[in-house]
Amino acid sequence: MRIIHVSYSDTGGAGRAAYRIHCSLLDSGIESKMQVMYSVSGDYTVDSLTRNIKDKILQKSRELPAKLLSKSGSVENSIIHSIAILPSGLPAILNNSDADVIHLHWVGRELLSVKDISKINKPIVWTFHDMWPFCGAEHVSYDNRYKDGYSAIKKSSYSTGFDLNKWTWERKKKHWNKPIEIVTPSRWMAECVQESALMSDWPVTVIPNPIDARKWEPIEKNVARKILGYQSDCLLVAFGSYGENQQYHKGADLLKLALAHIKESNKQDVKLVVIGQNPPIVPDGYGFPAIYEGFLHDDISLRLLYSAVDAIIIPSRIESFSQMASEAHVCGTPVIAFNVCGLRDIVDNRITGYLANAFDAEDFAEGIRWVLSDKGRLTALGQQARIKALNKFDKAVVSQQYQSIYRKVIEH
Known part of the structure; x- marks a missing residue:
């Protein structure tokens, strides 16, 4: 053939x-x-x-x-x-x-x-x-x-x-x-x-x-953080901010609303990791300390980052699939997204991450809180995410x- x-x-x-x-x-x-x-x-x-x-x-x-x-x-x-x-x-x-x-x-x-x-x-x-x-x-x-x-x-x-x-x-x-x-x-x-x-x-x-699940084997979190120079004692959530991610359908406006809700009640040491963007001259207005990683072009760098963070957040209104979500899952990292489009095929609500009500920024914020608030739950979500990726996306x-x-x- x-x-x-x-x-x-x-x-x-x-x-x-x-x-x-x-x-x-x-x-x-x-x-x-x-x-x-x-x-x-x-x-x-x-x-x-x-x-x-x-x-x-x-x-x-x-x-x-x-x-x-x-x-x-x-x-x-x-x-x-x-x-x-x-x-x-x-x-x-x-x-x-x-x-x-x-x-x-x-x-x-x-x-x-x-x-x-x-x-x-x-x-x-x-x-x-x-x-x-x-x-x-x-x-x-x-x-x-x-x-x-x-x-x-x-x-x-x-x-x-x-x-x-x-x-x-x-x-x-x-x-x-x-x-x-x-x-x-x-x-x-x-x-x-x-x-x-x-x-x-x-x-x-x-x-x-x-995705090649063997090549995308999760890296132990503390090891990944040490290589990338991240703190070991804080919660890290990452999201993509590539050029096209500023488009309406990528939901950057919804993300900022959700983060504003988080900030109002946040009692945890949370930091953001921004993929695909260099440090801006004018602050982006996310409201949290942020690490700007710029563009990551190779699988090894992405695998390190997915393994280092506690969760990936994807606020898109429209996604045909979302390779960021499947890559995160194969690395054993939960995903928070809206219950829409192709993301529904990747994230199992409260099993491998959290699916918020469509375009409800407050519920999206609740999803971030829910995923991060319990270390045992966070570990279980990551384990189930890896299993889902092995069974469906390998x-x-x-x-x-x-x-x-x-x-x-x-x-x-």
Whole structure:
């Protein structure tokens, strides 16, 4: 069985997920390769389309018209938009390959056009890492127009002028006549697919993103803290503050409200660890002492951090899955999140962490207090989190699920 994965990159949230799926297959003895626009892994099984400066300049020039057209729609939803209109030449490469299955992942930023996807004549599996495939041009939908086919009557209040999302959705409707085998990393994403006007009758299977549980073995907490220079006698909670985490759907505003509730009644020595952000010139207003770790690019650093802290907090309104949550769990660290979206598939309420009522900052604060207030409970939550990760997210488990999907599309 020969698989080619098509992904914009092998890094970043979706890129890391795609690369981990690829590696899980290799470790299972499957002949797997990746075709990406940009690669940072240095892996010989990953083929980059931008091998030199000329290639990179050409790709940036391809992305520029799409960016300009996106601005013409006066779209205030600041999440990335992909119009996917320029032909790439990739379908010919894929069709002439010896692959049995083409596995699509995140293909935005003009990696593949809408029409390109319809030209792939080999069996296709498509893992949805965000909402773009069944939406218009937007990668995250705040208004659910994808459910009614982008009716002009329900045009978003934040979008004026040219209806970019409707135009992109209509091109998908025109070119994607044959259903593709869909995989989503969460039940919530599968429900979105089934409720969409574009793909309600397409086959969809839920398979979580994998992680190598052996490589992500928890590190003893005091050892991890000593290596990172953290205090051993305080409670530490960590959260991500990457650039895109400042987007509305990542819930930074809800986090600050929850921390304000905590501060009002806090009687414990709690410190924050902020991942993905350097110390700011102006304080962020979190209200607690904070350690700013900047960007952590390698698995060893992340594993150390997850093992060192007492809990991870994820205040997102929308998450297709959340690799931060699954990475924390495999390291035996509880997660506090809202009871929404893909996070419900990872966190078991009061078993591996705490799921607060949707967007209720006060209940989120209660979750933080509940997790941290009892050392015995904190230990038990971490143990159950590790067990959940081993049973559900380990690469060997996920690889077998994907192989079943591949056999299905090959035999169809």
